[in-house]
Amino acid sequence: MLLHHRLLPRLVFLPSTHTSTSASTLLRPPRLPRHLSLSPRFCALSHLAAPQTVDESDNEGPPHGDVQVKLALDRLFVPPGATVDAGDQEAVSARVLKGSNIVLGPYARGDAQVVNADFVKSSVRPDDCPRDGLPEFALVGRSNVGKSSLLNSIVRRKRLALTSKKPGKTQCINHFKVNDSWYLVDLPGYGYASAPQEARTNWDEFTRNYFLSRESLVSVFLLIDASIPAKKIDLDYASWLGQNKVPMTLVFTKCDKRKKKKNGGRRPEENVETFQGLIREYFEAAPPWIMTSSVTNQGRDEILLHMSQLRNYWLKH
Ligand SMILES: Nc1nc2c(ncn2[C@@H]2O[C@H](COP(=O)(O)OP(=O)(O)OP(=O)(O)O)[C@@H](O)[C@H]2O)c(=O)[nH]1
Numbered sequence: 091m092l093l094h095h096r097l098l099p100r101l102v103f104l105p106s107t108h109t110s111t112s113a114s115t116l117l118r119p120p121r122l123p124r125h126l127s128l129s130p131r132f133c134a135l136s137h138l139a140a141p142q143t144v145d146e147s148d149n150e151g152p153p154h155g156d157v158q159v160k161l162a163l164d165r166l167f168v169p170p171g172a173t174v175d176a177g178d179q180e181a182v183s184a185r186v187l188k189g190s191n192i193v194l195g196p197y198a199r200g201d202a203q204v205v206n207a208d209f210v211k212s213s214v215r216p217d218d219c220p221r222d223g224l225p226e227f228a229l230v231g232r233s234n235v236g237k238s239s240l241l242n243s244i245v246r247r248k249r250l251a252l253t254s255k256k257p258g259k260t261q262c263i264n265h266f267k268v269n270d271s272w273y274l275v276d277l278p279g280y281g282y283a284s285a286p287q288e289a290r291t292n293w294d295e296f297t298r299n300y301f302l303s304r305e306s307l308v309s310v311f312l313l314i315d316a317s318i319p320a321k322k323i324d325l326d327y328a329s330w331l332g333q334n335k336v337p338m339t340l341v342f343t344k345c346d347k348r349k350k351k352k353n354g355g356r357r358p359e360e361n362v363e364t365f366q367g368l369i370r371e372y373f374e375a376a377p378p379w380i381m382t383s384s385v386t387n388q389g390r391d392e393i394l395l396h397m398s399q400l401r402n403y404w405l406k407h
Pocket residue numbers: 231232233234235236237238239240252253254255256257258259260261277278279280343344345346347382383384385
């Protein structure tokens with residue numbers, strides 16, 4: 091079993107019981123086999139979250155009283171080691187990171203600042219990646235979604251990772267070491283329509299092999315462009331990560347883009363809400379998500395705190 095699977099308790103898929111609407115049918119990821127629903131290993135950690143009921147009655151009538159508390163808590167990501175008291179919603183909401191559903195737990199400590207960051211190497215095969223076993227986070231998403239820009243924003247450097255207006259800029263698995271103790275990994279994007287089919291498939295396979303084989307991978311950060319409506323390819327990617335039990339955080343990018351007309355008439359917050367609604371149908375519990383902008387640095391400190399708690403938990407277990 092890969093070490094990083096220990097961070098999975100809240101990222102288990104659930105086959106959807108909802109009836110389809112026309113919008114969600116268009117974007118619906120493939121149905122998941124039943125055996126991927128909650129396993130005993132994950133149940134052992136279910137005290138971390140309020141219990142969830144998934145029968146059809148959940149859809150009947152407006153939530154009220156205890157039910158409302160329960161539904162709200164179900165939408166939070168409660169990190170390993172944290173407990174949530176369903177009767178103390180105020181205390182819980184004080185621990186939720188701004189622009190996210192991520193609750194700050196006991197593993198978030200004072201190591202969430204970037205002191206130094208260096209490019210280490212580009213690898214063309216998962217086997218070529220650094221072998222020092224330090225924990226790492228991989229940034230993946232459609233070409234041009236802003237992976238390299240987010241990396242630069244996180245480490246407060248303008249050009250540590252190369253960015254471009256043209257999709258397809260990043261090639262290979264690029265490792266950047268932060269504070270001499272953990273890695274940020276910049277990856278090639280998926281879904282670049284102008285790339286030759288063969289090259290596109292190879293990069294995709296290459297990235298997915300890395301996710302499946304890399305023992306020091308703490309979590310994948312799947313970037314979604316919040317300035318445009320939800321794309322099926324992103325839901326499919328999230329679905330694939332879930333089916334393969336790869337821990338993930340959804341990172342919404344370009345949240346500074348507010349020109350309604352240019353962005354199909356919808357604000358980033360609306361696109362984020364829609365994406366979450368679609369993804370909720372397939373997860374037993376909400377995956378962690380966070381809103382960011384590499385232009386305003388929105389979400390930068392919050393991402394660092396989230397990474398810190400995941401890393402500290404990973405190192406201790
Ligand atoms: N407004 C805005 N633009 C952004 C943001 N992040 C990235 N961009 C722009 O989006 C374009 C692509 O950014 P990159 O960081 O190169 O994207 P990438 O995902 O690394 O792309 P590939 O390496 O080609 O897969 C660049 O023109 C960036 O300036 C953001 O948060 N807000």
